[in-house]
Amino acid sequence: MExxxxxxxxxxxxxxxxxxxxxxxxVERHSRNVFRLAYRMTGNQHDAEEVVQEAFLxxxxxxxxxxxxxxxxxxxxxxxxxxxxxRMRQRKSEDAQREPAGRPGDDGIERDPASLVPDAAPSPERxxxxxxxxVHMRRALDELTPAERTAFVMRHWxxxxxxxxxxxxxxxxxxxxxxxxxxxxxxxxxxxxxxxRRGQAKAMGTEL
Amino acid sequence: MKHPNEEELIAYHGGEVLRRDVVANHxxxxxxxxxxxxxxxxxLAALGTMPVPEPGDDYGQRxxxxxxxxxxxxxxxxxxxGGGFTAGWLPPRRxxxxxxxxxxxxxxxxxxxxxxxVTPEPGVxxxxxxxxxxxxxxxxEHLGRSEMVxxxxxxxxxxxxxxxxxxxxxxxxxAEDLLEENRLxxxxxxxxxxxxxxxxxxxxxxxxxDVAHSPREVTTAQLENIRERIDSRGILFKVRVVGEELxxxxxxxxxxxxxxxxxxxxxxxx
Numbered sequence: 490m491e492x493x494x495x496x497x498x499x500x501x502x503x504x505x506x507x508x509x510x511x512x513x514x515x516v517e518r519h520s521r522n523v524f525r526l527a528y529r530m531t532g533n534q535h536d537a538e539e540v541v542q543e544a545f546l547x548x549x550x551x552x553x554x555x556x557x558x559x560x561x562x563x564x565x566x567x568x569x570x571x572x573x574x575x576r577m578r579q580r581k582s583e584d585a586q587r588e589p590a591g592r593p594g595d596d597g598i599e600r601d602p603a604s605l606v607p608d609a610a611p612s613p614e615r616x617x618x619x620x621x622x623x624v625h626m627r628r629a630l631d632e633l634t635p636a637e638r639t640a641f642v643m644r645h646w647x648x649x650x651x652x653x654x655x656x657x658x659x660x661x662x663x664x665x666x667x668x669x670x671x672x673x674x675x676x677x678x679x680x681x682x683x684x685x686r687r688g689q690a691k692a693m694g695t696e697l
Numbered sequence: 698m699k700h701p702n703e704e705e706l707i708a709y710h711g712g713e714v715l716r717r718d719v720v721a722n723h724x725x726x727x728x729x730x731x732x733x734x735x736x737x738x739x740x741l742a743a744l745g746t747m748p749v750p751e752p753g754d755d756y757g758q759r760x761x762x763x764x765x766x767x768x769x770x771x772x773x774x775x776x777x778x779g780g781g782f783t784a785g786w787l788p789p790r791r792x793x794x795x796x797x798x799x800x801x802x803x804x805x806x807x808x809x810x811x812x813x814x815v816t817p818e819p820g821v822x823x824x825x826x827x828x829x830x831x832x833x834x835x836x837x838e839h840l841g842r843s844e845m846v847x848x849x850x851x852x853x854x855x856x857x858x859x860x861x862x863x864x865x866x867x868x869x870x871x872a873e874d875l876l877e878e879n880r881l882x883x884x885x886x887x888x889x890x891x892x893x894x895x896x897x898x899x900x901x902x903x904x905x906x907d908v909a910h911s912p913r914e915v916t917t918a919q920l921e922n923i924r925e926r927i928d929s930r931g932i933l934f935k936v937r938v939v940g941e942e943l944x945x946x947x948x949x950x951x952x953x954x955x956x957x958x959x960x961x962x963x964x965x966x967x
Contacts, residue, residue: 509768516764517757524756528749538752542764549768626747644711645741651713652929666713673707677740684736684743 497561504552512552516545519562523569529642530573531580532627540576544569566647570639570657577635622683629679633672640665641672700730710737716918832885836894837943839878840936843901846871847933850908851924855917862914872908879905897935904932 497518503511520541527540548555548565555564630638636658643649643657655665701709701720709720724731753759846868853863883898904927911923927933 509765512768513761513765516761520757520760521752524752525749529747534750541760545760545764546767549764622743623747626744630744645744650925650929652926666708669711670704670707673737673741674703676744677737680740680743681736684739 501552501555501561504549512545512549515548515561515565519565520545522562523565526566526642526647527569527573529646530570530638531577532631536573536576536580540569540573543572547572563653566649567653567657570643574635574639574657577638581635622680625680625683629676632679633675636660636668637672637675640668641676644669645673700727703733706730706734707737710734710741716916833943836882836886837940839875839882840901840940840943842871843875843879843905844933844936844940846875846908847904847927847936850920850927851933853920862916863920864914865908865911865920866913869908869911869913872905876902876905876909894939897932897939900930900932901936904930 497515500511500514504515523541523544524537527537527544528534531537531540544565547568548561551568555561630641633641639657640654643654644651649657651662651665651669654669655662658665658668660668701723705720709717724734850865850868853865853868855861855863879898879902883895883902886894886898907923907926911919915923
């Protein structure tokens, strides 16, 4: 980890000194992490890839400001989170203007083929339950506001601290804490019945 | 303890509660709250299983190919990497770690100051050198004192194992004094256009404000929060690096001003 930070600092300095290819090292090293964050925030691969590209373009443009930052990975992560919030807000506003029956499927949620791959050979029941739960989880996440979703993803998947989240949301730490809480509370309200049912099925041995 | 509410339990699950031991003790004795915490955990654990598509081992290369044509050319700086005066006074290993942080701040500060000189009359040049050295020394000392406060906060802890609170009134009082100085130096740096130094002093001001506004006695968790805020900004490191450089500048012999500018400026060029 220290070695990565060390070598990131060298790559940043070389880029600032005019060596554009040095930036490639940073892009190749951090793209996948940023993609994971972006996917969880936007909920689809197309938007996530756009967020990744935009995050690195912005990082390159603002690189001189990075001088005051400690960790390039964290910094670009935050830039991606900022852009993803804007992208989600834009997407929500576009969706609101569109006809409700615009997309195929009963829930209007884009299915990512990779997300349908189960983690073990499933029984039909288990597959149905997992798939059903996954649909509910996507829907519950989609119902969060962009700020709530960002706060939740950064806190529970990205392991970010409250200050970092506050920075991404451009809010105070107490407001960020509250946003994290609200997001978990909403997700509980939406998902608890399904998670409990699944838990009961598991306890009864009807789920493998 | 009364039952923790939902917000406190969620915060506890996320590791954010200040009095964790109190909540933990309550949970040991309260099956209702334990069940509530388990329900929170079940939802979060289920969300944790949501898959993310694997973009592939070559994903970073693909991103690079997509963005490389859109990256503007960056003009090389005259203190390009590996050369220049900064590489001379820091050992290579440390220099690499400092990297982006130190170079930009220090060079912006020093180069900005030095490049602004016009060929002065000898008497004026002497007076100007003296003023500059006094200012450098004063800012260097200010940063040294700030560093000391931050280090002391980093090392602070309860006087004994039974004590739950830590007295930081001394650090708090010194932070209040340093705030005033900091604003003065920041204003001077701003007027001189030393944006690098302004940025460091800006960040230092926020940290000093945090400390100055803290209670005289803080819990270990509150102290940990203050430390985290200091760490997250990397301010101690920046203060140390800039402070060391200013110290060296203050101790070095007075530069002889040439007709066409500063001899140090010539040395800085690579």
